[in-house]
Amino acid sequence: MAETLEKVTPKIVEPTIFDLSSPGRIGVTMPASDVPETALPPKELLRSDLPLPELAEVDVVRHYMHLSKFNYSVDSGFYPLGSCTMKYNPKINEDTCRLPGFLFTHPLQPIETVQGNLALMYRLQEWLKEIAGFAGVTLQPAAGAHGEFTGVLMMRAYHKSRGDNKRVKMLIPDAAHGTNPASVGMMGMSVVTIPSDDRGNVDLKALEAACDDTVVGMMLTNPNTLGMFDEHIEKVIALVHGCGGLMYGDGANLNALLGIVRPGDLGFDVMHFNLHKTFSVPHGGGGPGVGPVGVAPHLVDFLPEPLVGIIEEGDDDMPPLFGFIKPAQTIGRMKAFNGHFGGGFVRSFTYIAMHGPDGLKDIAQYAVLNANYLQARLRDTYHIPFDRICMHEFVAEGQFKGSDVRALDIAKRLMDYNFHPPTNYFPLIVHEALMIEPTETENKDSLDAFADALIKIAEEAKSTPEIVKSAPNNTQFGRMDEVKAARELVLCCWLPEGYDLNA
Amino acid sequence: MTYIPTSPKERDAMLQTVGVKSLDDLFDAIPAKHRFPKLDLPKALTEMEAYQELSDIAHANENVRGDLISFLGAGMYNHYIPSAVDHMLRRGEFYTAYTPYQPEISQGTLQAIFEYQSLMSALTGMDVSNASHYDGATATAEAVSLAFAQYRGKRRKVVISPTVHPQYRAVIRTYTQGMDMHLVGDAADAELDSDPSDLIELVDADTCLVIVQYPDFFGRVYDYTKFIDSVHAKGALVCVVANPTALALFKTPGDMGADIVVGDGQPLGIPMWYGGPSVGFFTTRKSYVHKMAGRLIGETIDSRGQRSYVLTLTSREQHIKRERATSNICTNQGLIALGTAVYLSLLGKKGLRQVAELCYQKAHYAATQLSQIDGFSLAHNEPFFHEFTLVCPKPAAEINEHLLEHGILGGYDLGQDYPALANHMLIAVTEMNSKEEIDTLVEVLSEVSHG
Numbered sequence: 037m038a039e040t041l042e043k044v045t046p047k048i049v050e051p052t053i054f055d056l057s058s059p060g061r062i063g064v065t066m067p068a069s070d071v072p073e074t075a076l077p078p079k080e081l082l083r084s085d086l087p088l089p090e091l092a093e094v095d096v097v098r099h100y101m102h103l104s105k106f107n108y109s110v111d112s113g114f115y116p117l118g119s120c121t122m123k124y125n126p127k128i129n130e131d132t133c134r135l136p137g138f139l140f141t142h143p144l145q146p147i148e149t150v151q152g153n154l155a156l157m158y159r160l161q162e163w164l165k166e167i168a169g170f171a172g173v174t175l176q177p178a179a180g181a182h183g184e185f186t187g188v189l190m191m192r193a194y195h196k197s198r199g200d201n202k203r204v205k206m207l208i209p210d211a212a213h214g215t216n217p218a219s220v221g222m223m224g225m226s227v228v229t230i231p232s233d234d235r236g237n238v239d240l241k242a243l244e245a246a247c248d249d250t251v252v253g254m255m256l257t258n259p260n261t262l263g264m265f266d267e268h269i270e271k272v273i274a275l276v277h278g279c280g281g282l283m284y285g286d287g288a289n290l291n292a293l294l295g296i297v298r299p300g301d302l303g304f305d306v307m308h309f310n311l312h313k314t315f316s317v318p319h320g321g322g323g324p325g326v327g328p329v330g331v332a333p334h335l336v337d338f339l340p341e342p343l344v345g346i347i348e349e350g351d352d353d354m355p356p357l358f359g360f361i362k363p364a365q366t367i368g369r370m371k372a373f374n375g376h377f378g379g380g381f382v383r384s385f386t387y388i389a390m391h392g393p394d395g396l397k398d399i400a401q402y403a404v405l406n407a408n409y410l411q412a413r414l415r416d417t418y419h420i421p422f423d424r425i426c427m428h429e430f431v432a433e434g435q436f437k438g439s440d441v442r443a444l445d446i447a448k449r450l451m452d453y454n455f456h457p458p459t460n461y462f463p464l465i466v467h468e469a470l471m472i473e474p475t476e477t478e479n480k481d482s483l484d485a486f487a488d489a490l491i492k493i494a495e496e497a498k499s500t501p502e503i504v505k506s507a508p509n510n511t512q513f514g515r516m517d518e519v520k521a522a523r524e525l526v527l528c529c530w531l532p533e534g535y536d537l538n539a
Numbered sequence: 540m541t542y543i544p545t546s547p548k549e550r551d552a553m554l555q556t557v558g559v560k561s562l563d564d565l566f567d568a569i570p571a572k573h574r575f576p577k578l579d580l581p582k583a584l585t586e587m588e589a590y591q592e593l594s595d596i597a598h599a600n601e602n603v604r605g606d607l608i609s610f611l612g613a614g615m616y617n618h619y620i621p622s623a624v625d626h627m628l629r630r631g632e633f634y635t636a637y638t639p640y641q642p643e644i645s646q647g648t649l650q651a652i653f654e655y656q657s658l659m660s661a662l663t664g665m666d667v668s669n670a671s672h673y674d675g676a677t678a679t680a681e682a683v684s685l686a687f688a689q690y691r692g693k694r695r696k697v698v699i700s701p702t703v704h705p706q707y708r709a710v711i712r713t714y715t716q717g718m719d720m721h722l723v724g725d726a727a728d729a730e731l732d733s734d735p736s737d738l739i740e741l742v743d744a745d746t747c748l749v750i751v752q753y754p755d756f757f758g759r760v761y762d763y764t765k766f767i768d769s770v771h772a773k774g775a776l777v778c779v780v781a782n783p784t785a786l787a788l789f790k791t792p793g794d795m796g797a798d799i800v801v802g803d804g805q806p807l808g809i810p811m812w813y814g815g816p817s818v819g820f821f822t823t824r825k826s827y828v829h830k831m832a833g834r835l836i837g838e839t840i841d842s843r844g845q846r847s848y849v850l851t852l853t854s855r856e857q858h859i860k861r862e863r864a865t866s867n868i869c870t871n872q873g874l875i876a877l878g879t880a881v882y883l884s885l886l887g888k889k890g891l892r893q894v895a896e897l898c899y900q901k902a903h904y905a906a907t908q909l910s911q912i913d914g915f916s917l918a919h920n921e922p923f924f925h926e927f928t929l930v931c932p933k934p935a936a937e938i939n940e941h942l943l944e945h946g947i948l949g950g951y952d953l954g955q956d957y958p959a960l961a962n963h964m965l966i967a968v969t970e971m972n973s974k975e976e977i978d979t980l981v982e983v984l985s986e987v988s989h990g
Contacts, residue, residue, distance in 0.1 A: 046846035049646075053654045053884045063885035064621045066893045070974040071904035076788075076896075077922040081762055083790050087661045088888045096884045097623055100651065100877075104632035107647035111631030124542055125635050128586050134625070137597025140604040142611050143814030144951060146943060149607065152599030153813045166579055178673035178816070179870040181857070185714075192717060218857035218867035222684075223717030227862045265568040296566055301573045312870070320874030321648035322638035322670070322834065324816035340713070368713035371815075372614060372676035372706040372803070378812030379875075386593055390541050392583030397575070401562040402543045402550075408565060409553040425557075425565055451644055456637075462858075479544040480553060506842075513643045514842035521839035521851040525828065527667045528657035529838070 057089035118459035118471025121313035129383040143373035154358035157344040169300025170330030176375040183308025183327030184219040190338040207254040211463040236264035236422035253282035259427035261463040273303040292428035295397025315384035326380030341366040402476035403428040413487035429473035441497035443468035449507035453489040612967025613951035649848035655880040663800040664793020665822035669833040671876040675803030676707040678819030680714035682778040686748035694747035701729040702755035705956035752780040758926035767796040787895035808882025818875040832866030897970035898925035935964035
């Protein structure tokens with residue numbers, strides 16, 4: 037009985053940076069002041085204590101090195117996380133984005149002093165327009181969801197500029213990412229969910245019924261989150277355009293389309309790119325992303341400000357002068373300064389420059405080949421609800437007749453085989469979904485090893501289900517108590533006991 | 540084939556398993572007339588050529604570590620970044636991982652961001668921090684969403700000081716254009732020299748949030764304690780946009796009673812990188828945590844009794860709430876947040892205070908020297924940190940052109956945002972500026988005065 041009352045003291049694998057603090061240790065010594073001293077402001081205006089940890093440099097480096105070892109990463113193994121495009125991040129990008137000319141330029145410098153940066157941004161805008169078939173591109177949005185928000189704001193502004201004020205509905209397929217409806221919710225618009233048909237396409241009948249003169253547009257991920265390229269894409273777009281709506285493309289899955297088809301050619305009016313998926317900006321453990329948006333000619337005037345443009349044309353002897361321009365009916369500014377320049381634009385620029393038109397097509401072809409190969413290897417073991425040639429990813433069901441092993445268990449068990457699990461429980465329209473995106477940067481050996489592991493786990497689900505359900509067993513950490521985290525809400529570790537925040 | 544590891548033989552074997560003859564056969568679902576467009580892009584470069592090309596582009600810039608002496612700030616600052624910060628950010632285990640949705644194999648990211656949350660709470664004097672926003676401007680816009688949600692949309696007015704960063708105010712306007720609310724306080728004719736308490740008269744029963752900046756855009760440091768009390772008396776929340784380096788020296792907005800403290804974390808060990816990526820920090824009181832957007836990491840325990848960390852309160856977020864979520868934020872600035880955590884750990888209690896005091900000392904030396912030049916004066920008498928407004932005898936734009944000829948990046952030309960302040964520039968001085976650089980600035984501006 038005493039046991040139940042006793043507070044469980046958790047085992048500490050790695051202390052926090054505050055736990056490691058020891059008064060008097062110094063990590064970095066700053067130079068002494070070289071100017072005559074000025075008195076500090078009155079004490080009432082100063083803080084009495086700065087409760088930051090005190091450590092030496094070696095303590096800090098070892099701490100973060102220890103933490104880094106707890107992470108699975110693309111550099112350490114296969115990461116087939118559906119819809120996330122966890123491709124290899126080329127190392128050269130890490131060097132180019134850290135060139136001093138990029139690292140140490142201020143966003144408000146006179147344009148004459150940053151022509152390199154502006155030229156790079158201009159060329160990247162032009163390349164993205166060409167790759168996806170658009171008339172204009174803004175590089176400003178910070179991530180995919182931010183790009184979506186930008187796109188929806190432009191769609192709204194376009195209708196408003198035409199005096200078309202009754203459009204309040206956004207059509208969104210049931211397979212869509214959650215950010216799509218959330219972006220629409222931020223605008224006070226309503227969402228109409230469009231079901232998928234039995235081949236994973238947009239259900240044309242349902243779409244036709246939803247199309248009327250209150251439709252802002254449709255947000256479509258194509259290929260969708262089932263990995264299916266919509267077989268009636270031109271019909272879908274014609275229906276939306278037919279009722280005066282605009283077609284929004286979620287570019288999350290653009291990796292499948294590079295050099296294969298340009299969304300702008302298909303009739304998409306606006307689309308965001310995820311440079312951190314398609315163009316190898318690393319995911320960074322959750323960002324920063326980069327979410328540029330491309331638009332068709334009739335939306336160019338609504339792009340966020342500022343864009344990079346040519347202020348003075350060049351000639352044979354002189355390069356053009358690049359600068360900032362403001363679109364005529366701009367929706368405004370999406371973030372401060374110039375977007376994710378260093379960590380985003382420079383890496384993607386390097387990547388596209390090293391691929392060229394043929395190299396980009398190779399990316400899509402091998403990404404699609406790898407996904408189809410895995411699908412073919414797993415087809416006999418896992419039920420694939422939408423079973424046809426897929427694009428860069430596919431969705432299998434993580435459940436077996438007569439077994440209570442679920443997708444979550446399979447995902448956790450994959451960790452024991454040293455793989456990162458696929459995305460699970462998404463898209464919402466597949467039961468026990470396992471969404472698998474291998475990307476183009478995996479070789480046949482790693483694909484085979486992954487397929488072998490999944491087939492083995494399917495056997496284990498029948499023979500030794502308890503091993504699967506208790507997984508992971510071979511990792512440093514086991515399954516987490518998520519309920520405890522949400523109930524106790526310990527969100528920081530700096531507050532010493534009895535510390536009065538308002539003292 | 541730059542980064543594709545598949546050999547032709549392996550490719551053929553895989554095609555056979557799939558049951559198609561060629562790679563092109565995988566794309567029959569694509570409308571034929573648009574299939575396989577010829578892209579008009581430059582021919583592929585090798586790694587060696589690409590490095591040279593990018594070096595040439597970077598060299599076409601003039602940077603502030605060698606090419607130019609800089610006194611430009613206005614929201615992004617040239618600080619020293621200890622070497623160890625980037626060494627940690629270059630760990631592939633950190634930068635090539637995804638969002639930590641699988642906590643068993645993501646404890647590195649999770650604990651590091653939990654520590655970032657703790658460090659930011661300690662710095663701002665607030666209870667909780669989220670895992671970050673895109674930048675200071677979007678974090679401020681998310682503060683508006685929090686306040687709007689807190690009053691369930693029943694209070695529809697936001698009062699914003701005209702001395703909040705102009706680009707931040709622009710972003711808030713963009714963000715809220717679909718929401719049924721209005722922003723007041725920063726009209727073109729707003730009084731810029733007055734005390735922040737002038738804003739109080741704009742706060743009414745319809746106001747959900749008041750936003751001020753600390754130090755304000757002109758560099759002034761106000762103790763907002765009484766101001767915040769007055770706003771609270773009218774039932775609205777207060778968001779303070781803070782400079783994080785200043786918080787190592789000055790009283791925290793938490794101590795003043797602020798409900799939300801946001802800002803840009805770039806000064807904490809992140810390069811200026813021509814504007815980004817940086818990180819927007821967002822801290823608040825525990826009572827508002829359920830209305831806060833963005834990812835949040837909480838402490839828990841694993842099945843083996845080990846202390847560990849998970850993404851928590853995810854039911855607030857877009858992938859669960861979809862159109863009912865208050866924000867669509869998904870990806871945040873994970874790696875940059877990690878960078879600020881490493882920076883704050885390295886500098887620690889003493890080092891960050893030392894950086895702040897160096898900024899303070901050098902800025903005050905610069906202000907004293909500059910205000911002694913004929914025709915130049917300080918615009919304000921209030922205390923300031925590392926940035927101040929200098930009144931010039933000519934338009935700041937002209938003066939900056941002259942400075943640039945001498946290799947000096949002058950202060951921010953305030954006339955760009957405040958037409959009445961065409962002769963005003965905002966000078967930023969950090970620990971990176973030596974006395975010699977400041978003296979050079981004074982010398983060149985003395986020529987302007989006499990020229």
